[in-house]
Amino acid sequence: MPQILMPALSPTMEEGTLSKWLVKVGDTVSPGDVLAEIETDKATMEVEAVDSGVVKELMIEEGTEGVKVNTPIALVLGEGEQAGEAAPKVAEQAATSEPAAETAAATVPAEAKAPQAADAPKFVAQDDPDLPEGVEMVEMTVRQALNEAMAEELRRDKDVFVIGEEVAEYQGAYKITQNLLQEFGPERIVDTPITEHGFAGLAVGAAFAGLKPIVEFMTWNFAMQAIDQIINSAAKQLYMSGGQVTAPMVFRGPNGVASRVGAQHSQDYSAWYSHVPGLTVIAPYSAADAKGLLKAAIRSPNPVIFLENEILYGSTGLVPKMDDFLLPIGKARIARKGADVTIVSFSMGMRYASQATEKLVAAGVDVELIDLRTLRPLDSDTVIESVKKTGRMVTVEEGWPQGGIGAELSARVMEAAFDYLDAPVMRVTGKDVPMPYAANLEKLALPHVDDVIAAVNAVTYRS
Amino acid sequence: MARKAVASKAKTQTNVPQLTPEQELEAYREMLLIRRFEEKAGQMYGMGLIGGFCHLYIGQEAVVTGVTMASEKGKDAQITGYRDHGHMLVMGLDPKGVMAELTGRQGGLSGGKGGSMHMFSNEHRFYGGNGIVGAQVSLGNGLAFAAKYRGDGTVALAYFGDGAANQGQVYESFNMAKLWKLPVVFIIENNKYAMGTSTERSSATTDFSKRGASFDIPGEQVDGMDVRMVYDAAQRAIEYARSGKGPYILEMLTYRYRGHSMSDPAKYRSKDEVTKYRQERDPIEQVKARLLESGAETEESLKVIESEIRAIVTQAAEFATNDAEPDPAELWTDITISA
Ligand SMILES: Cc1ncc(C[n+]2csc(CCOP(=O)(O)OP(=O)(O)O)c2C)c(N)n1
Numbered sequence: 001m002p003q004i005l006m007p008a009l010s011p012t013m014e015e016g017t018l019s020k021w022l023v024k025v026g027d028t029v030s031p032g033d034v035l036a037e038i039e040t041d042k043a044t045m046e047v048e049a050v051d052s053g054v055v056k057e058l059m060i061e062e063g064t065e066g067v068k069v070n071t072p073i074a075l076v077l078g079e080g081e082q083a084g085e086a087a088p089k090v091a092e093q094a095a096t097s098e099p100a101a102e103t104a105a106a107t108v109p110a111e112a113k114a115p116q117a118a119d120a121p122k123f124v125a126q127d128d129p130d131l132p133e134g135v136e137m138v139e140m141t142v143r144q145a146l147n148e149a150m151a152e153e154l155r156r157d158k159d160v161f162v163i164g165e166e167v168a169e170y171q172g173a174y175k176i177t178q179n180l181l182q183e184f185g186p187e188r189i190v191d192t193p194i195t196e197h198g199f200a201g202l203a204v205g206a207a208f209a210g211l212k213p214i215v216e217f218m219t220w221n222f223a224m225q226a227i228d229q230i231i232n233s234a235a236k237q238l239y240m241s242g243g244q245v246t247a248p249m250v251f252r253g254p255n256g257v258a259s260r261v262g263a264q265h266s267q268d269y270s271a272w273y274s275h276v277p278g279l280t281v282i283a284p285y286s287a288a289d290a291k292g293l294l295k296a297a298i299r300s301p302n303p304v305i306f307l308e309n310e311i312l313y314g315s316t317g318l319v320p321k322m323d324d325f326l327l328p329i330g331k332a333r334i335a336r337k338g339a340d341v342t343i344v345s346f347s348m349g350m351r352y353a354s355q356a357t358e359k360l361v362a363a364g365v366d367v368e369l370i371d372l373r374t375l376r377p378l379d380s381d382t383v384i385e386s387v388k389k390t391g392r393m394v395t396v397e398e399g400w401p402q403g404g405i406g407a408e409l410s411a412r413v414m415e416a417a418f419d420y421l422d423a424p425v426m427r428v429t430g431k432d433v434p435m436p437y438a439a440n441l442e443k444l445a446l447p448h449v450d451d452v453i454a455a456v457n458a459v460t461y462r463s
Numbered sequence: 464m465a466r467k468a469v470a471s472k473a474k475t476q477t478n479v480p481q482l483t484p485e486q487e488l489e490a491y492r493e494m495l496l497i498r499r500f501e502e503k504a505g506q507m508y509g510m511g512l513i514g515g516f517c518h519l520y521i522g523q524e525a526v527v528t529g530v531t532m533a534s535e536k537g538k539d540a541q542i543t544g545y546r547d548h549g550h551m552l553v554m555g556l557d558p559k560g561v562m563a564e565l566t567g568r569q570g571g572l573s574g575g576k577g578g579s580m581h582m583f584s585n586e587h588r589f590y591g592g593n594g595i596v597g598a599q600v601s602l603g604n605g606l607a608f609a610a611k612y613r614g615d616g617t618v619a620l621a622y623f624g625d626g627a628a629n630q631g632q633v634y635e636s637f638n639m640a641k642l643w644k645l646p647v648v649f650i651i652e653n654n655k656y657a658m659g660t661s662t663e664r665s666s667a668t669t670d671f672s673k674r675g676a677s678f679d680i681p682g683e684q685v686d687g688m689d690v691r692m693v694y695d696a697a698q699r700a701i702e703y704a705r706s707g708k709g710p711y712i713l714e715m716l717t718y719r720y721r722g723h724s725m726s727d728p729a730k731y732r733s734k735d736e737v738t739k740y741r742q743e744r745d746p747i748e749q750v751k752a753r754l755l756e757s758g759a760e761t762e763e764s765l766k767v768i769e770s771e772i773r774a775i776v777t778q779a780a781e782f783a784t785n786d787a788e789p790d791p792a793e794l795w796t797d798i799t800i801s802a
């Protein structure tokens with residue numbers, strides 16, 4: 001081990017003081033003998049010998065400050081070794097966490113360029129399947145659609161189970177799990193104590209072990225107790241494990257603004273979860289989408305955040321009567337084709353957007369209305385294609401404006417279709433305030449049909 | 464008749480702690496105010512004047528009444544969940560302000576911005592009014608931390624339900640409270656159900672007074688339908704906490720007569736169970752029977768009190784019905800403080 005190099009005692013250390021030599025020239029040292037003491041602003045550490053040998057030279061004087069990491073500080077020759085023969089080795093130091101990384105970094109040639117990441121692979125969504133000819137369409141509520149989706153998947157796959165507060169005996173706080181206990185029994189429809197962090201973590205662990213949990217949060221507000229397990233455990237697991245361990249599961253429940261329940265029980269988490277790589281985020285509006293996408297979510301090999309909306313539970317729509325009605329995750333739905341302006345929304349926002357579209361169309365504006373349905377992966381293609389045609393975009397969501405889905409959409413449109421824009425993108429959002437309780441203030445805090453109309457008028461330069 | 468028999472039987476138990484006639488009367492007034500206030504709130508909810516969630520305290524009145532009587536009102540801090548109307552009334556907050564918050568009017572305690580679950584008063588040291596089950600336990604611990612930090616001799620009273628008692632942060636709080644000898648009394652209002660889930664279905668052990676055992680926190684199970692028992696235990700617990708010995712747990716065995724919130728059909732329990740509590744254990748009837756039996760009060764004098772309380776509640780309801788909604792500009796106030 002001829003040359004002893006100045007070691008790094010922490011991942012961030014660049015230089016230090018050689019405060020004291022504990023050997024002198026001519027000394028024989030064996031592995032583990034302390035050679036020197038080194039001081040940084042954070043700590044004093046000892047440099048130990050790795051091999052045995054004789055100290056030939058101390059190259060840095062005791063008390064020298066600012067000795068750069070990897071500077072040779074001493075020459076120790078083993079039996080039969082000559083100076084300059086072997087490659088220099090960094091002395092092993094007593095207590096550092098990641099010397100290997102530091103050494104590796106230090107060996108990168110100085111002229112090396114910053115690493116270039118490959119481009120993120122492009123997500124290409126599938127189209128909705130064609131419905132069989134003459135398929136019967138059944139009118140049902142979003143609530144029934146969600147209930148059927150779970151029941152069908154529970155029948156199909158024994159590894160699927162439902163867990164959450166009041167999901168079994170009480171039949172669901174919002175009755176989405178109605179009758180599931182009766183059909184599937186308490187082993188598969190599991191009532192929990194009020195312990196969101198605990199049961200969400202339990203479900204993630206069960207998913208690691210191969211089960212396919214459907215975790216119901218009574219509302220997404222209470223999932224904040226569990227958000228660590230959702231993001232740190234479920235979302236990142238596949239990546240951290242190099243692709244070995246997955247969390248095939250669904251976290252679902254009512255999201256968004258409810259009625260008159262105040263700041264802690266009334267907020268939209270769409271943008272929050274859509275921020276996180278590793279998660280799939282779905283927020284359906286119609287009954288058919290609720291059913292087809294929940295079934296797809298339960299079969300997905302990934303952790304899926306499924307954002308329902310309490311106010312939409314009772315709304316009805318036509319759902320195809322099929323043995324297995326599945327919809328593709330990640331595909332937006334063009335709810336109305338048009339040429340003048342693109343309105344993009346999802347979940348409850350679609351209600352405002354649809355009503356505004358009706359009025360606008362009546363007033364002669366040819367609106368193209370897009371329901372995102374999935375928020376991650378976000379179907380940019382559909383939105384950008386539309387904007388290239390219309391040149392104008394208005395986004396509609398109930399959540400807060402900063403860092404919202406509308407903000408993301410407008411960034412993407414600006415990046416990909418800047419030259420096609422005839423007006424700045426406009427966002428219609430919930431107001432940038434916690435949700436107030438008073439009836440009049442709550443109304444003011446929400447987005448309105450008139451706000452959507454005003455935004456469309458602004459981007460189309462109508463008065 | 465059945466009520467009276469129970470009450471007089473209790474009196475013959477020599478080891479039952481006694482209240483003075485003045486205290487009995489105070490407890491009676493406070494509990495009756497809560498009862499009548501909550502009944503009115505229930506009616507107003509039915510009329511559409513109150514929206515969202517509204518959790519009534521009917522049946523549990525003795526808990527907050529007895530504890531508050533044993534505390535230093537206005538000095539000791541109190542905090543609870545969303546079933547909070549009774550706490551505020553006993554702590555001396557204006558019933559008009561509470562009711563107007565329920566209707567979301569500008570004269571409400573939070574200016575109409577909080578609603579039933581979110582009311583607070585710095586002046587009375589009431590810290591809410593919290594909608595997230597279990598959050599108040601950590602927050603209550605923080606109130607106690609501040610008390611110890613300042614050395615001001617106050618105690619924090621943190622109320623939570625049997626359901627909340629299973630949240631993880633409760634045990635994180637227990638550990639810190641004991642570790643740092645925080646002056647906090649944890650009051651578990653065990654009304655047997657968390658929404659539709661009975662304690663037997665949610666809890667591996669249902670004696671919540673022992674939940675602090677592994678942290679060496681003393682705990683007592685208390686008849687929370689008997690205000691004397693509540694007062695007596697609370698005195699002991701508060702004194703313990705105030706003297707610097709650390710946290711104390713009181714499990715109050717109580718019962719809510721109404722559904723979890725106004726929208727709960729309460730199919731998970733039998734009518735008989737509710738009737739039994741109402742007829743045999745009612746906290747207000749118990750005090751009333753003792754007041755009459757001891758001769759401290761007469762049917763007539765209690766009627767006068769009853770009508771005084773009805774008048775207070777009626778005024779509160781009228782105020783809350785007629786008061787204006789908040790000014791639209793209030794939408795944008797109180798988000799952050801501009802320094
Ligand atoms: C973190 C969280 N999870 C769930 C809820 C929904 N929720 C509100 S009250 C309640 C039951 C609480 O029961 P308990 O603690 O026994 O109090 P009680 O209502 O009986 O007074 C539940 C599940 C919530 N508000 N917060």
Ligand SMILES: [Mg+2]
Binds near residue numbers: 652655657
């Ligand atoms: Mg309870």
